[in-house]
Amino acid sequence: MTSFNFSTWPPQLTPEQLEALTLAATTYALSHGLLYLPPSQSPSNTQPRIPTTAIHAPLSLIPAPFPRAQFQAARELQSVYNVLYARVAMDTQFLDTVMGAEEGVGKADEFTGTLWKGWKKIREHGVLAQPLHLGLFRSDYLLHAAEDRLALKQVEFNTISSSFGPLSERAAAMHRNILASTSYFSASPHLTADNFPENSTTSGLVEGLSKAHEAYGVQDARILFVVQPNERNVFDQQWLEYELLEKHQIHVVRQTLADLAVSASLDPSTHALILTSPTNSSPYEISTIYFRATYTPSDFPSPSYYDTRFLLERSRAIKCPSLPLQLAGGKKVQEALTRPGVLERFLSNEGAKWGARALDLTAHAADIRATWMGMWALDSEDVDIVAALDHLPDSGQAQGSVPPGTRLARLKAPSLVLKPQREGGGNNVYREAIPAFLDALPAEEREAWVAMEMIETPRGVSGYLVRASPSSSGTDNGSIEKKVVCVEVISELGIFGYALFGEGEVVEREVGWLVRTKGTESNEGGVAAGFSVLDSVVLV
Structure with a gap:
């Protein structure tokens, strides 16, 4: 177990130091795109089509302590998880049994069952137009204080809309900037540059998207971001868009399911996904569909929205994720993998069942199982x-x-x-x-x-959490007492990876990380859901 005493964190700061760090953090966030759209002031809860204001994302002043060995272990395991979930998505019979509406969880869960039925109907229609799948994954972990040691335990594995990669990169950069500019007033010997790991999640996620675009094979095609209406977390998405254009010369189209019901069609001979646009006389061909929506029933207010989702699935565009990969991220799959022999079957390549060049990963089974709670x-x-x-x-x-x-x-x-x-x-x-x-x-x-x-996290660790102004007008007048709270916290580590796969072959890489910190009084960990703040790590 690390000798670090979590109950001594964070280091003590004077009111003047706290105010100086808060100023440094918020101005950095506002200057570097660590941003949210403010809550809507409209009775209909709608966002303006053209934003006129932004607020910094909720954030921490001092990074969360995390053991170096467990941090490195989580990053090393990501490649195994990338391959594991790619193989789960390619095992149709397994998904039918676990997630299906005839013999799986889809019988009891209407949303899951509807997605599975749509996928089954597409399969029964004939040969799939696109054998490749893209996953932009995030595996989330907490530290488990088990007896006399700290263990890394997985909360969940996300296969759809794995958010906050770009903003987490900027949160880590913010903490490094504060360290460089203030040395955190020498408040702790742990706050040194070699304990602040680099974070390049944005370029890694974009690498996955660009590889899918390249595999599609049409250079001037575009990538479609399917987004939710009135999305406040737009800047996290648009950093990906900017990187795709500036580093890879790939254009992005952003549309909601409602938009796509009007704009999307399939070429009758090639099944290419074609989008029309009111701003362009020529239609766009889509190489890759990146879903930042369609993971919750509220994204489908009527059956026609499912029809649009299934039209996208039938297309030749590479889906991120495809329906089987989205289903593979279900909690029921996570539970099924814990059963005796199931994980080992997916990690094994006995008889070259995953392809002649596929790796046999059974040697990693014990390490993967060690990250699971009952x-x-x-x-x-x-x-x-x-x-x-x-x-x-x-x-x-x-x-x-x-x-x-x-x-x-x-x-x-x-x-x-x-x-x-x-x-x-x-x-x-x-x-x-x-x-x-x-x-x-x-x-x-x-x-x-x-x-x-339940994962029982270390007790007594606290953090300085910085909320944005509750209104776009900043009615708290910058009051430090209202803006910053020091409370006992839990910090969740997320490791990002991508996998481009199909017909057994998997191209994958671990690409970065995030930390979300929440007060212990909150059981949930979603930043967008309002339960936590963006953070980074100081390795101890």
């Missing part, structure tokens, strides 16, 4: 779940037809989180809220939920 499905009747029940008090009470997985979740509720098949934050059920939730959960919906042991 997980099981609420509808599980597996023998290991039954065995676990036998060792718990009160487990023998009459439960009628309640499955062992649900009974175990009730008995272990204080140490659990329940997760549905949802992305975007704000969907989980924690600890003491679990029994009442289980009481109200219809039996037919149990299959849609996964129980996971």
Whole structure:
């Protein structure tokens, strides 16, 4: 275990030093595009088509301490995770069993089932127009204070709309700039340049997008960003757009599903995705579709929105992610991989089942499994779940037809989180809220939920969190008391990677990292959902 004492963090600052650091952080953020659009002041919650103001993203003043060994281990594991989830996406039978609407979680979860049914219909229609898939992934971790050591534990693996890469790079640069300009007033011997790792996530994610564009083979085609209406996190997306144009001469088109319902069509002979534009007399061919939307039911207010999503899937454009890759990111897949032998089957290349040049990664199975907490499905009747029940008090009470997985979740509720098949934050059920939730959960919906042991993070570590003004007019008048709080926190590390794959071959790379920090009173970790701030790491 690292000798670092987390309860001593952050170093003490005088009010004058705190104000100076806050000024340095906020002016850097505003000067370098570490930005959000402000909350809408409109009754309809809409953003203006042409922004007139911006606010800095929520951020930390001092980076979060993170053990150097665990940080490096997370980065080294990313390539294995890249290949693992690429192979999961290529295993149609596995996804049908785990995520499908006939025998998988799609029976209980309408959103998942609708996506799977659309994918199945496309498969049944004939040969897929595009065998390649692109994943821009993020694997999220917390430190688990297990007995006398710290362990790296995975929260989730994201296969769609893995956000905050560019803004996290700018948060790390902000902390390096503050270090260079103030030395953090020599407040801690840990705050030195060699403990501030470089972060080049933007160029790495763009590398993945540009490789997909190149593989498509039409030089003047464009990349489509499918975005949500009234998106506040536009600058995180547009840094990717600028890098694609400036470094790779690739143009980007941004449209919502509603826009695409009007503008998108398929070439009847080639299945190329063609977009019309009110600003250009010539239509655009699309090489790659990058989804920053379509991960939540609210993105589909009517069936026609699903029709548009499925039209995109049928096209020859390379999808990031494709429907099977989006389904591969489901919590049910994460749970299924923890079952005996499942992970090893995907990591093995016995019989060259993933291709003659594919790597056999079974040597990494133990390292991957070591990052997982215990997980099981609420509808599980597996023998290991039954065995676990036998060792718990009160487990023998009459439960009628309640499955062992649900009974175990009730008995272990204080140490659990329940997760549905949802992305975007704000969907989980924690600890003491679990029994009442289980009481109200219809039996037919149990299959849609996964129980996971809580990661118990180091206690006593705090941080200085800086919120933007709650209104675009800055009505807090810059008050340091309202802008900065020092509270006990939890910091989550995310590792980015990309994978371009199809027909067994996988081209992949680990490309960067982020840190999101939240107060311990918040169970969720989504910056966009309003629960946390952007941070970086000081290696200890």
